[in-house]
Structure formats: C-alpha cells, structure tokens
Amino acid sequence: MLEIKNVSKSYDKKKLAIKDITMTLEPGDLYGFVGPNGAGKTTLIKSIAGIISFDNGSITFDGNTIAKNPIDFKKRLAYIPDHPDLYETLSGRQFIDFIADAFNVSLERRNQLIGKYASEFEMVDALDKPISSYSHGMKQKTALIAALVHEPKLILLDEPFVGLDPKAAFALKKTFKEITNEGAIILFSSHVLEVVEKLCNKIAIIKQGEIIADGKTHEVLKDRSLENFFMEIA
Amino acid sequence: MFFKLLRVFLKENFGARRLFGSKVAKSKGRVIAFALLFAYSFGAIGFSSGFMFYSMGFTRELMLYVASYATGLGFLFALLQANGFIFQFKDYEIVGPLPIKPISLLLAKLMTMMVFIYAFLTALCLPLFIVYYIQVPFDIFGFIFLFLGYLLLPLPSIILGSLLSLLIAKISKRFAKSNLIQTILMFALFLTIFGFSLIGGASSGEGAIVPVWVIDAISSIYLPNEWYAAAVHDKNILNFVYLLLSNGGLFVIFLFIISKLSVKTNQNRTANKQAIIKSNNLKQTPIFTALIRKEWRKFIGTPIYIFNCSFGLIILIIMSVAAMFFQNELMIALGLFAPYVLLIAFAFCLVTVYTPAVSLSLEGNNFGLLKTLPIKGETIMSAKIIFNLLLQIPVILFSFPFAAIGLGLDFWTSLACLLAIISFSVLTSIFFAWLNLFFPRFDFKTEAEIIKQSMSAFIAVFGGFGFMIFEGALLFVLLFIPLPFPVLVAFLTIINGLLAFVIYLPMHKKASLRLQRMEA
Numbered sequence: 029m030l031e032i033k034n035v036s037k038s039y040d041k042k043k044l045a046i047k048d049i050t051m052t053l054e055p056g057d058l059y060g061f062v063g064p065n066g067a068g069k070t071t072l073i074k075s076i077a078g079i080i081s082f083d084n085g086s087i088t089f090d091g092n093t094i095a096k097n098p099i100d101f102k103k104r105l106a107y108i109p110d111h112p113d114l115y116e117t118l119s120g121r122q123f124i125d126f127i128a129d130a131f132n133v134s135l136e137r138r139n140q141l142i143g144k145y146a147s148e149f150e151m152v153d154a155l156d157k158p159i160s161s162y163s164h165g166m167k168q169k170t171a172l173i174a175a176l177v178h179e180p181k182l183i184l185l186d187e188p189f190v191g192l193d194p195k196a197a198f199a200l201k202k203t204f205k206e207i208t209n210e211g212a213i214i215l216f217s218s219h220v221l222e223v224v225e226k227l228c229n230k231i232a233i234i235k236q237g238e239i240i241a242d243g244k245t246h247e248v249l250k251d252r253s254l255e256n257f258f259m260e261i262a
Numbered sequence: 263m264f265f266k267l268l269r270v271f272l273k274e275n276f277g278a279r280r281l282f283g284s285k286v287a288k289s290k291g292r293v294i295a296f297a298l299l300f301a302y303s304f305g306a307i308g309f310s311s312g313f314m315f316y317s318m319g320f321t322r323e324l325m326l327y328v329a330s331y332a333t334g335l336g337f338l339f340a341l342l343q344a345n346g347f348i349f350q351f352k353d354y355e356i357v358g359p360l361p362i363k364p365i366s367l368l369l370a371k372l373m374t375m376m377v378f379i380y381a382f383l384t385a386l387c388l389p390l391f392i393v394y395y396i397q398v399p400f401d402i403f404g405f406i407f408l409f410l411g412y413l414l415l416p417l418p419s420i421i422l423g424s425l426l427s428l429l430i431a432k433i434s435k436r437f438a439k440s441n442l443i444q445t446i447l448m449f450a451l452f453l454t455i456f457g458f459s460l461i462g463g464a465s466s467g468e469g470a471i472v473p474v475w476v477i478d479a480i481s482s483i484y485l486p487n488e489w490y491a492a493a494v495h496d497k498n499i500l501n502f503v504y505l506l507l508s509n510g511g512l513f514v515i516f517l518f519i520i521s522k523l524s525v526k527t528n529q530n531r532t533a534n535k536q537a538i539i540k541s542n543n544l545k546q547t548p549i550f551t552a553l554i555r556k557e558w559r560k561f562i563g564t565p566i567y568i569f570n571c572s573f574g575l576i577i578l579i580i581m582s583v584a585a586m587f588f589q590n591e592l593m594i595a596l597g598l599f600a601p602y603v604l605l606i607a608f609a610f611c612l613v614t615v616y617t618p619a620v621s622l623s624l625e626g627n628n629f630g631l632l633k634t635l636p637i638k639g640e641t642i643m644s645a646k647i648i649f650n651l652l653l654q655i656p657v658i659l660f661s662f663p664f665a666a667i668g669l670g671l672d673f674w675t676s677l678a679c680l681l682a683i684i685s686f687s688v689l690t691s692i693f694f695a696w697l698n699l700f701f702p703r704f705d706f707k708t709e710a711e712i713i714k715q716s717m718s719a720f721i722a723v724f725g726g727f728g729f730m731i732f733e734g735a736l737l738f739v740l741l742f743i744p745l746p747f748p749v750l751v752a753f754l755t756i757i758n759g760l761l762a763f764v765i766y767l768p769m770h771k772k773a774s775l776r777l778q779r780m781e782a
Contacts, residue, residue, distance in 0.1 A: 130266075
C-alpha cells in the first residue's frame with residue numbers, strides 16, 4: 029500500500045507546487061491522475077519516486093518511507109518520465125540491462141521479460157540499435173520495458189501514452205491491467221481523459237497543487253463523463 | 263554496481279559519438295584521424311613548453327610547471343563542470359529512482375569527471391614528462407613519486423573548484439537573470455585569480471623568464487606544488503608523504519561531506535527566480551537584425567558560451583588599459599619589438615572569440631526549425647560572422663588606443679596595426695563560420711560539448727593560431743623589403759582581406775545547399 033500523507037512542496041519557498049496532499053493507493057489500484065498544466069502532477073509523482081524532496085508530510089510504501097529508507101523503497105518502484113532522456117550511446121538492450129542490474133534481476137528472468145515486452149511493444153529488432161537512433165515513441169517503449177523488467181510493485185508514469193503508436197498504447201493498457209491484477213499499484217498522469225476514464229479504477233484530480241476530487245472512478249464521476257466533470261471543476 | 267555505473271557514465275560522456283559527434287563516430291578512420299589531430303595539437307603545446315625548459319636546463323622548474331598545470335586545470339575544469347557532474351545530475355530522472363547507494367552513485371559521477379580532467383591533463387603533461395626524462399636519468403622511485411604525485415596534485419583544486427561551482431550556481435539562482443549573474447561571478451573569480459598571479463609574479467622580482475617566475479610564485483604560495491617537485495626531482499620521501507596526506511586526506515574528507523550534499527542538491531532543485539520579459543514594445547525588424555538578436559540572446563543566455571568566447575576580449579581590455587600605467591617599463595622592455603607584441607597580443611585574444619565556429623551547432627534541435635524558415639543560408643552564416651565582429655570590433659576600437667599609447671607607437675604604425683588587427687578579425691570570423699558549416703554537430707547534451715570539445719571549436723582555436731604563425735612568418739619575410747614598417751603591415755591587411763574573400767566566396771555560394779543537406 030502506498031500512503032501519501034500531508035505532502036507539500038515549494039520550489040521557490042513562496043508558492044506551494046503541491047499543498048497538503050493525502051492519498052492512499054491500494055494493491056491492484058490503477059490510478060489516473062489528471063489536472064491542468066502546472067497543477068502539480070509531475071511534482072507529486074517525482075516526490076514519490078524520490079527524484080525531488082518535499083517540504084512536509086510522508087510517503088510510505090509497504091512500511092518503507094522514501095525519506096528514511098530510500099533504497100528499500102526504491103527496490104520495488106519504477107518511474108517513467110514524460111520525456112525519457114535515456115543514455116543515447118547505449119543500445120536499448122544495454123540500457124534495459126543496466127536497469128536490470130540495478131535491481132539485481134537474474135539473467136534468466138530478465139531475458140524472459142525483455143523477450144515478452146519487446147515483442148508486445150514491437151521492439152525486438154530495434155533493441156540492439158543505439159538509443160540515439162530512436163524516435164520519441166521508441167524511447168518511451170524502451171523506458172517502459174526497462175521499468176517492467178524488474179517486476180515493480182509500484183509504477184509511476186508521467187504521461188505514458190504521449191508518443192506511443194496505437195498498437196503500443198493498446199499493449200500498454202493491456203499490460204497495466206495484467207500488472208494491477210497481480211497486485212501492483214500503477215499511478216499515471218494523463219491529459220487523455222477518455223483513457224483515464226475507461227482504464228482506471230480510481231482517479232484523482234489536482235488543481236493548483238490541491239486534490240479536488242479523489243476516489244473510485246464511478247463514485248467520483250457518478251453519471252458524468254470525466255471530460256464534463258473536469259471542465260466543471262478544474 | 264559502481265563499476266557498471268562508471269562504465270555507462272564513461273561511455274555516455276566520452277564515447278566517440280559524444281566526443282566527435284555521431285557522423286564522425288560512424289567511421290573508424292575519421293575517429294582515428296581526429297584522435298591523431300588532438301594528440302598532435304596537445305603534443306605540440308606540451309613539447310614546445312617542455313623544450314623551452316629543456317633549453318634553459320630547468321628540470322626542477324619543469325616539475326613545478328607540471329604541478330601548476332595540474333592545479334590550475336583541475337580547478338578550472340571542476341569549476342566549469344562540477345555542478346553538472348556532482349550536484350545537478352542531468353540524468354537524475356534515470357538514476358534517482360534506482361535503488362543505488364548515494365555514495366556509489368556519487369563516486370561514479372565524480373570518477374567520470376576526474377577521468378575527463380586527468381585525460382586532458384595527461385595529454386598536456388605527458389610530453390613534459392618525456393622531456394623531463396630526456397634530461398634526468400630514469401629511476402623507479404622518482405617515477406613512482408612522479409606518477410602518484412601527479413594523481414594527487416589536482417585534488418585540492420578540484421575540491422575548491424567544485425565547491426565554488428556549487429556556490430556560484432546557488433547565488434545566481436537567486437536572481438532573475440541567473441545565467442548572466444553566473445557568468446559575472448565566474449569572470450570575477452577568474453580575474454581575481456589572474457590579478458593575484460600577476461601581483462604574486464611581479465613581487466617575485468624576476469621578470470626575465472615569465473613562466474618560470476609565475477610558477478615559482480605559485481609554488482611559493484601553494485606548498486603542494488613545491489612538495490611535488492621536491493619528491494620527484496630531489497627524491498624527498500617526506501615531501502611525498504606531505505603531499506599524500508594533505509591532498510589525499512582532503513579528498514577523503516571531501517567525499518564524506520559531499521555524498522549527502524549531492525543527494526540534497528539533486529533533490530532540492532529550486533526554481534530560478536523568474537524574469538519577466540516585457541513584450542509590449544515589439545518592433546518589426548529586418549531578418550538580418552532578427553538573426554543577430556537571436557545570436558546575442560543565445561550568447562548571453564549560455565554562461566559557458568560567454569565565458570569561453572569573451573574571456574579573451576576582457577583580458578584584451580585589461581591588458582591594454584594596464585599598458586597605459588606601465589608605459590615606461592614596457593617601452594624599455596620591448597623597445598623595437600613593441601608593435602610585434604601588440605599584434606601578437608591582439609591576435610591571440612581575438613582567436614579565442616570563435617562564436618561562428620560553434621553557433622550553427624548550438625542551434626541543436628532548433629536547427630530543423632531554422633531550416634524551415636524562408637531565410638537564405640548565406641544570410642544565416644553572414645549574421646553569425648557579423649555577430650562575432652560586433653563582439654570584437656568595439657573592443658578592438660576601445661582597447662587599441664590604450665595599447666598603442668602604452669607601447670609608444672607612432673601614428674602611422676598605430677593606424678597600420680589597427681587595420682591589420684581588424685582585417686585579422688574579419689578573416690578569422692569568416693574562417694570560423696566556414697568551419698562550422700563543414701563540421702556541424704547538433705547531437706549534444708550540453709552546450710559545453712560544442713563550445714569546448716567540438717571539432718569545429720578545436721580547429722578554430724588551433725587554426726586561428728595557425729593564421730597567427732602564418733602572418734608572423736609573412737611579416738618576417740616582408741621585413742626584408744626596404745619599405746617603412748607601416749607599409750609592410752598594410753600588406754598584411756591586404757593579404758588578410760584577400761584571404762577572407764577567398765574563404766567567404768565559396769561559403770557564400772554553398773551555404774544554402776550545405777544547410778539544406780544538414781540534419782539535426
């Protein structure tokens with residue numbers, strides 16, 4: 029379980045980028061995180077991933093807090109930024125290998141999973157080419173495979189569908205479902221409201237750093253579409 | 263995991279693709295050719311300095327010279343690079359969420375930076391070591407001290423440079439125009455060091471052989487350099503132990519201090535104070551003016567760009583103004599050589615202002631956008647040349663009268679020298695633009711890769727020095743013609759003009775085609 033309690037963060041010591049955010053994500057949750065540009069989505073996701081520090085509050089995942097036990101916290105976490113800036117001198121496979129090494133994934137298991145996801149994302153032939161030759165979508169797919177290769181229990185994604193072709197987007201949605209069915213938690217931000225509405229069992233809407241709606245998708249939306257609801261409140 | 267990290271970081275930072283660009287990296291032959299060019303250039307610098315000491319029989323001073331190089335360059339590189347390598351990782355989004363101990367990550371990053379520093383330093387110092395062992399009989403203990411001491415030498419200056427780099431970044435972030443503030447702070451720091459080294463040198467009272475009194479002055483203030491020379495040259499074990507304990511000990515303490523600091527600085531990236539860009543006074547301007555404005559904005563918005571490409575101009579102003587105050591001493595010391603010294607000093611400083619050699623590459627991902635605009639290639643390149651001249655010529659016009667008066671030149675010699683300098687500025691600016699047109703590189707991660715390491719920048723500086731040598735040799739030949747000196751210098755101006763025309767013409771014709779063929 030991921031527990032976010034009263035988390036606040038300011039970049040300039042004046043204005044809060046996220047204000048007193050409290051959320052609980054349970055195993056199996058596929059959580060969609062929506063909000064206008066600059067609302068604080070990326071700040072919260074990066075705070076959970078340990079990329080940026082936060083000023084107040086705590087973030088705990090299965091008993092480990094990111095502030096006190098960062099290594100144990102990160103052992104079961106994967107994060108994919110909106111524009112994955114991968115090491116361009118490596119090939120896709122070398123990059124995935126590097127990430128797998130960081131998570132101590134056995135050779136047999138990593139080969140099995142690389143094979144599976146490379147095939148699902150149609151990256152089998154491209155993986156041995158240098159990342160510098162990849163398109164944005166291919167980099168995104170490589171980052172996804174690298175994230176999935178260590179079978180994380182918490183996956184954080186910032187705009188994961190941007191740049192993906194329809195087949196890859198479909199494969200990603202399918203993978204999301206599979207992983208959450210196995211008990212992992214996925215939190216992703218997106219501006220594609222239809223995808224969030226159809227895919228996620230829970231949603232959160234953030235505006236000016238504050239969560240203004242949060243809960244099970246059907247309970248939050250009632251009989252409205254997410255788009256209409258978003259236009260009303262955000 | 264440390265070695266895995268180090269391997270990836272080294273490959274990412276110093277692979278052939280990163281050093282030479284992807285186009286060159288595709289061909290092994292080109293990589294070897296460029297590597298040989300680098301080796302030759304560094305070898306030429308190192309051996310020429312080394313043999314200067316050899317000819318004077320200064321073997322101990324040669325080791326002090328190595329020590330000064332190691333200390334100075336260690337500081338310079340750490341100051342320019344430590345913030346990116348240690349305190350603000352560019353790849354923190356990749357490595358931040360990984361379950362890696364902070365000390366492993368920091369060590370791998372620090373080692374990567376130090377590999378760069380030592381590689382550069384070794385390229386310069388290896389010829390000096392060879393010259394040293396030509397003069398001094400080889401013995402194993404001396405060599406061990408030489409090698410280990412060499413590794414220890416830059417450590418304190420790397421520490422100082424790193425901490426100052428962080429401090430400058432922290433201070434500059436508090437201001438709206440943080441890039442400009444960062445540049446001003448860097449200049450202030452370097453000019454202070456420059457000033458102190460001049461004062462230290464002057465107070466030593468040995469003006470005959472400039473490098474020797476400068477390095478003597480440095481080592482009398484900074485003891486590790488003296489310990490190194492004593493350990494290597496005099497086989498003084500105690501001095502080696504001092505060096506080991508002071509430099510090595512400091513570095514270990516530094517590691518413990520920054521391992522936590524590095525995590526904090528990477529996680530606490532505060533936003534820069536936002537500048538408000540007023541846009542209510544928009545004006546329509548001709549495309550050429552707009553292009554020059556774009557060049558100016560890029561220039562002042564990139565600290566390493568300003569720092570590298572205007573340091574020579576600042577030094578030129580300082581030296582010229584200083585010449586006014588040391589008029590008598592200079593006239594006595596230089597005598598008839600005064601106009602030659604003036605020409606060399608101006609040319610040397612102007613060669614370091616090489617914006618047209620890098621500005622096309624610096625377009626980076628924006629190059630595609632530039633290509634889609636209805637602007638001729640020659641207009642783009644001409645704007646880059648004019649921008650460089652706009653940087654150089656006002657500084658030349660300002661500083662030249664001070665220098666000419668300071669060196670006691672007569673009117674006609676001054677006028678001839680001024681025209682020769684301006685023509686040299688035009689010639690090198692066109693040559694630099696030509697270089698970037700033929701050696702563009704858009705696949706960079708940081709501007710430093712282009713401004714400091716790219717092939718175009720590298721050839722620009724060494725090519726500029728090549729022009730200086732060519733013109734020096736030409737003037738030497740012209741001196742055999744029985745004509746007044748100003749007339750001979752005027753010949754140089756004409757030759758510069760002709761050369762500039764010869765380089766500019768094909769570039770002007772082919773610029774559009776070449777730009778169209780380039781891919782960012």
